[in-house]
Amino acid sequence: MQGNLNGERLKKARIYRGFSVSELAEKSGCSRQSIYMYEREKTKRVDLNAIEALARTLDFPERFFCESDMKAEIGSTYFRALLTTSSRYREAQTQKMEFLADIFVFLQEYLEFPHRTIPDCSGQTPEEAAATLRREWHLGTRPIENIVALVESNGIIVTKFPVETNDIDAFSQLVRIGDEDIYLIGYSENKTAASRVHFDIAHELGHICLHGWSEDIEKIDRDEFKEREKEANEFAAAFLLPREGFAKDVAVNPKSIPAYTELKRKWKVSIQAMARRSFSLGLITMEEYQEIIRTMQRRGIRKQEPLDNILVTASPTLLKTAVMMLLTENVFTPQEFMDELSYNYNLSLYPKEVESLLDLPNGTLEKPKTVYLSNLKLKE
Structure with a gap:
C-alpha cells in the first residue's frame, strides 16, 4: 500500500459492507481498537499487514483506502x-x-x-x-x-x-x-x-x-x-392516478375488485392504491373502501394481488447504457475505464463491484482474456 491511510475511506468501506467495527475486527483478525484508531486517524503508525487484512475482508483494493474523497456533500x-x-x-x-x-x-x-x-x-x-x-x-x-x-x-x-x-x-x-x-x-x-x-x-x-x-x-x-x-x-x-383520467375510468364500477383488476392492467397501480384513490376522490365511502380491503384479505389477495406476477416493470438502464456506449464506441477499454475511475476520480473498486452497482453483465469490465486461434500452435 502506498500513501497515507484515509480513515474515512476505511469507514465507508465497512459501512458499505454492512459491518460493525466488532464484526470487521472478528472477520479480519484486526483488533477493534486498531480499527477505531485507523478510522479516526488517531495514529500515524499503520500496520500494513492489518490494512491488507482489512482490504481483503472488505473486498476493496488497497488503493481505495489511500485515496482522497471527492467533494461530495x-x-x-x-x-x-x-x-x-x-x-x-x-x-x-x-x-x-x-x-x-x-x-x-x-x-x-x-x-x-x-x-x-x-x-x-x-x-x-x-x-x-x-x-x-x-x-x-x-x-x-x-x-x-x-x-x-x-x-x-x-x-x-x-x-x-x-x-x-x-x-x-x-x-x-x-x-x-x-x-x-x-x-x-x-x-x-x-x-x-x-x-x-x-x-x-x-x-x-x-x-x-x-x-x-x-x-x-x-x-x-x-x-x-x-x-x-x-x-x-x-x-x-x-x-x-390523475383525477381527470382515472376518475373517468373507475366511476363505472368503483366498488368492484374485478373491475379494479382490469384497471390495473391499464394504470399499473395496485388494486388497494386505486381503491384508496377512489375514496380520496369521493367516488366511494370509507366504509366501501374498507370493505374492499377486507374482501381482499379474506380471499388471500392482499399481499399478493392479481397480476402482480404478470405486470412487471423494466430495470434502470441509464447508467448501464452509458458505460456500454463508452465501451462499444471504443472511448475506453474495460481496463482504461477502471483506471480512469481510479486515478482521475479517486474511486478504486474492483470491476465486479462497479458491475454490481450499475447492473452490468458479469465480466463487462474485466480484462479481456487472450484468445488463441485453434488453427495455430506454438513451435516445438
Whole structure:
C-alpha cells in the first residue's frame, strides 16, 4: 500500500459492507481498537499487514483506502421504512448511492445525460404538486407505462439494490458534488411487481418535489416524519392516478375488485392504491373502501394481488447504457475505464463491484482474456 491511510475511506468501506467495527475486527483478525484508531486517524503508525487484512475482508483494493474523497456533500435520505429498518441497512444503501453519484460525475465528462427537470412545487399540496409535475413532463392524464424510464429521462438516477431484508422498499437521496445536485432513487430488487415499483418510485418523487433536503431526516420529529410520508403517498396516488383520467375510468364500477383488476392492467397501480384513490376522490365511502380491503384479505389477495406476477416493470438502464456506449464506441477499454475511475476520480473498486452497482453483465469490465486461434500452435 502506498500513501497515507484515509480513515474515512476505511469507514465507508465497512459501512458499505454492512459491518460493525466488532464484526470487521472478528472477520479480519484486526483488533477493534486498531480499527477505531485507523478510522479516526488517531495514529500515524499503520500496520500494513492489518490494512491488507482489512482490504481483503472488505473486498476493496488497497488503493481505495489511500485515496482522497471527492467533494461530495450527502444531503437528506428519505427511507419509506425509516421507523422499522435498521440503521445499518440504511447506511449501507446510502453509501452505495454516494459511489453511484461519483461514477455518474465521471460519466458526465463523456456523455450528455438528460437534463433534470424538477419544477418548483414549494407551497403546493401533494395533489397540486403531482399535477405540476405531470404538466412539466407532458404526461397529460394518461397512465404511466414505465416510471423507471420516465424518471431516468428527466435526469434522476434510478437504481435497484439487493437487500437481505424486505423492510426497505425504496429511498431517495440528494448528493451535491460541486455546484451540482444529483437526485437518486433506489428501490429493492425484491419487489418486481410493476404496481409496487411504480408506487415506490412515485412516492420518492413526492419527497423530491415537496420536501426539504438540508436536514437530517433521522433527527426530525416522529410525527413530522409520518406527515411527510403521508404527503408523499398522496403525491404518488395523484401522480399515478390523475383525477381527470382515472376518475373517468373507475366511476363505472368503483366498488368492484374485478373491475379494479382490469384497471390495473391499464394504470399499473395496485388494486388497494386505486381503491384508496377512489375514496380520496369521493367516488366511494370509507366504509366501501374498507370493505374492499377486507374482501381482499379474506380471499388471500392482499399481499399478493392479481397480476402482480404478470405486470412487471423494466430495470434502470441509464447508467448501464452509458458505460456500454463508452465501451462499444471504443472511448475506453474495460481496463482504461477502471483506471480512469481510479486515478482521475479517486474511486478504486474492483470491476465486479462497479458491475454490481450499475447492473452490468458479469465480466463487462474485466480484462479481456487472450484468445488463441485453434488453427495455430506454438513451435516445438
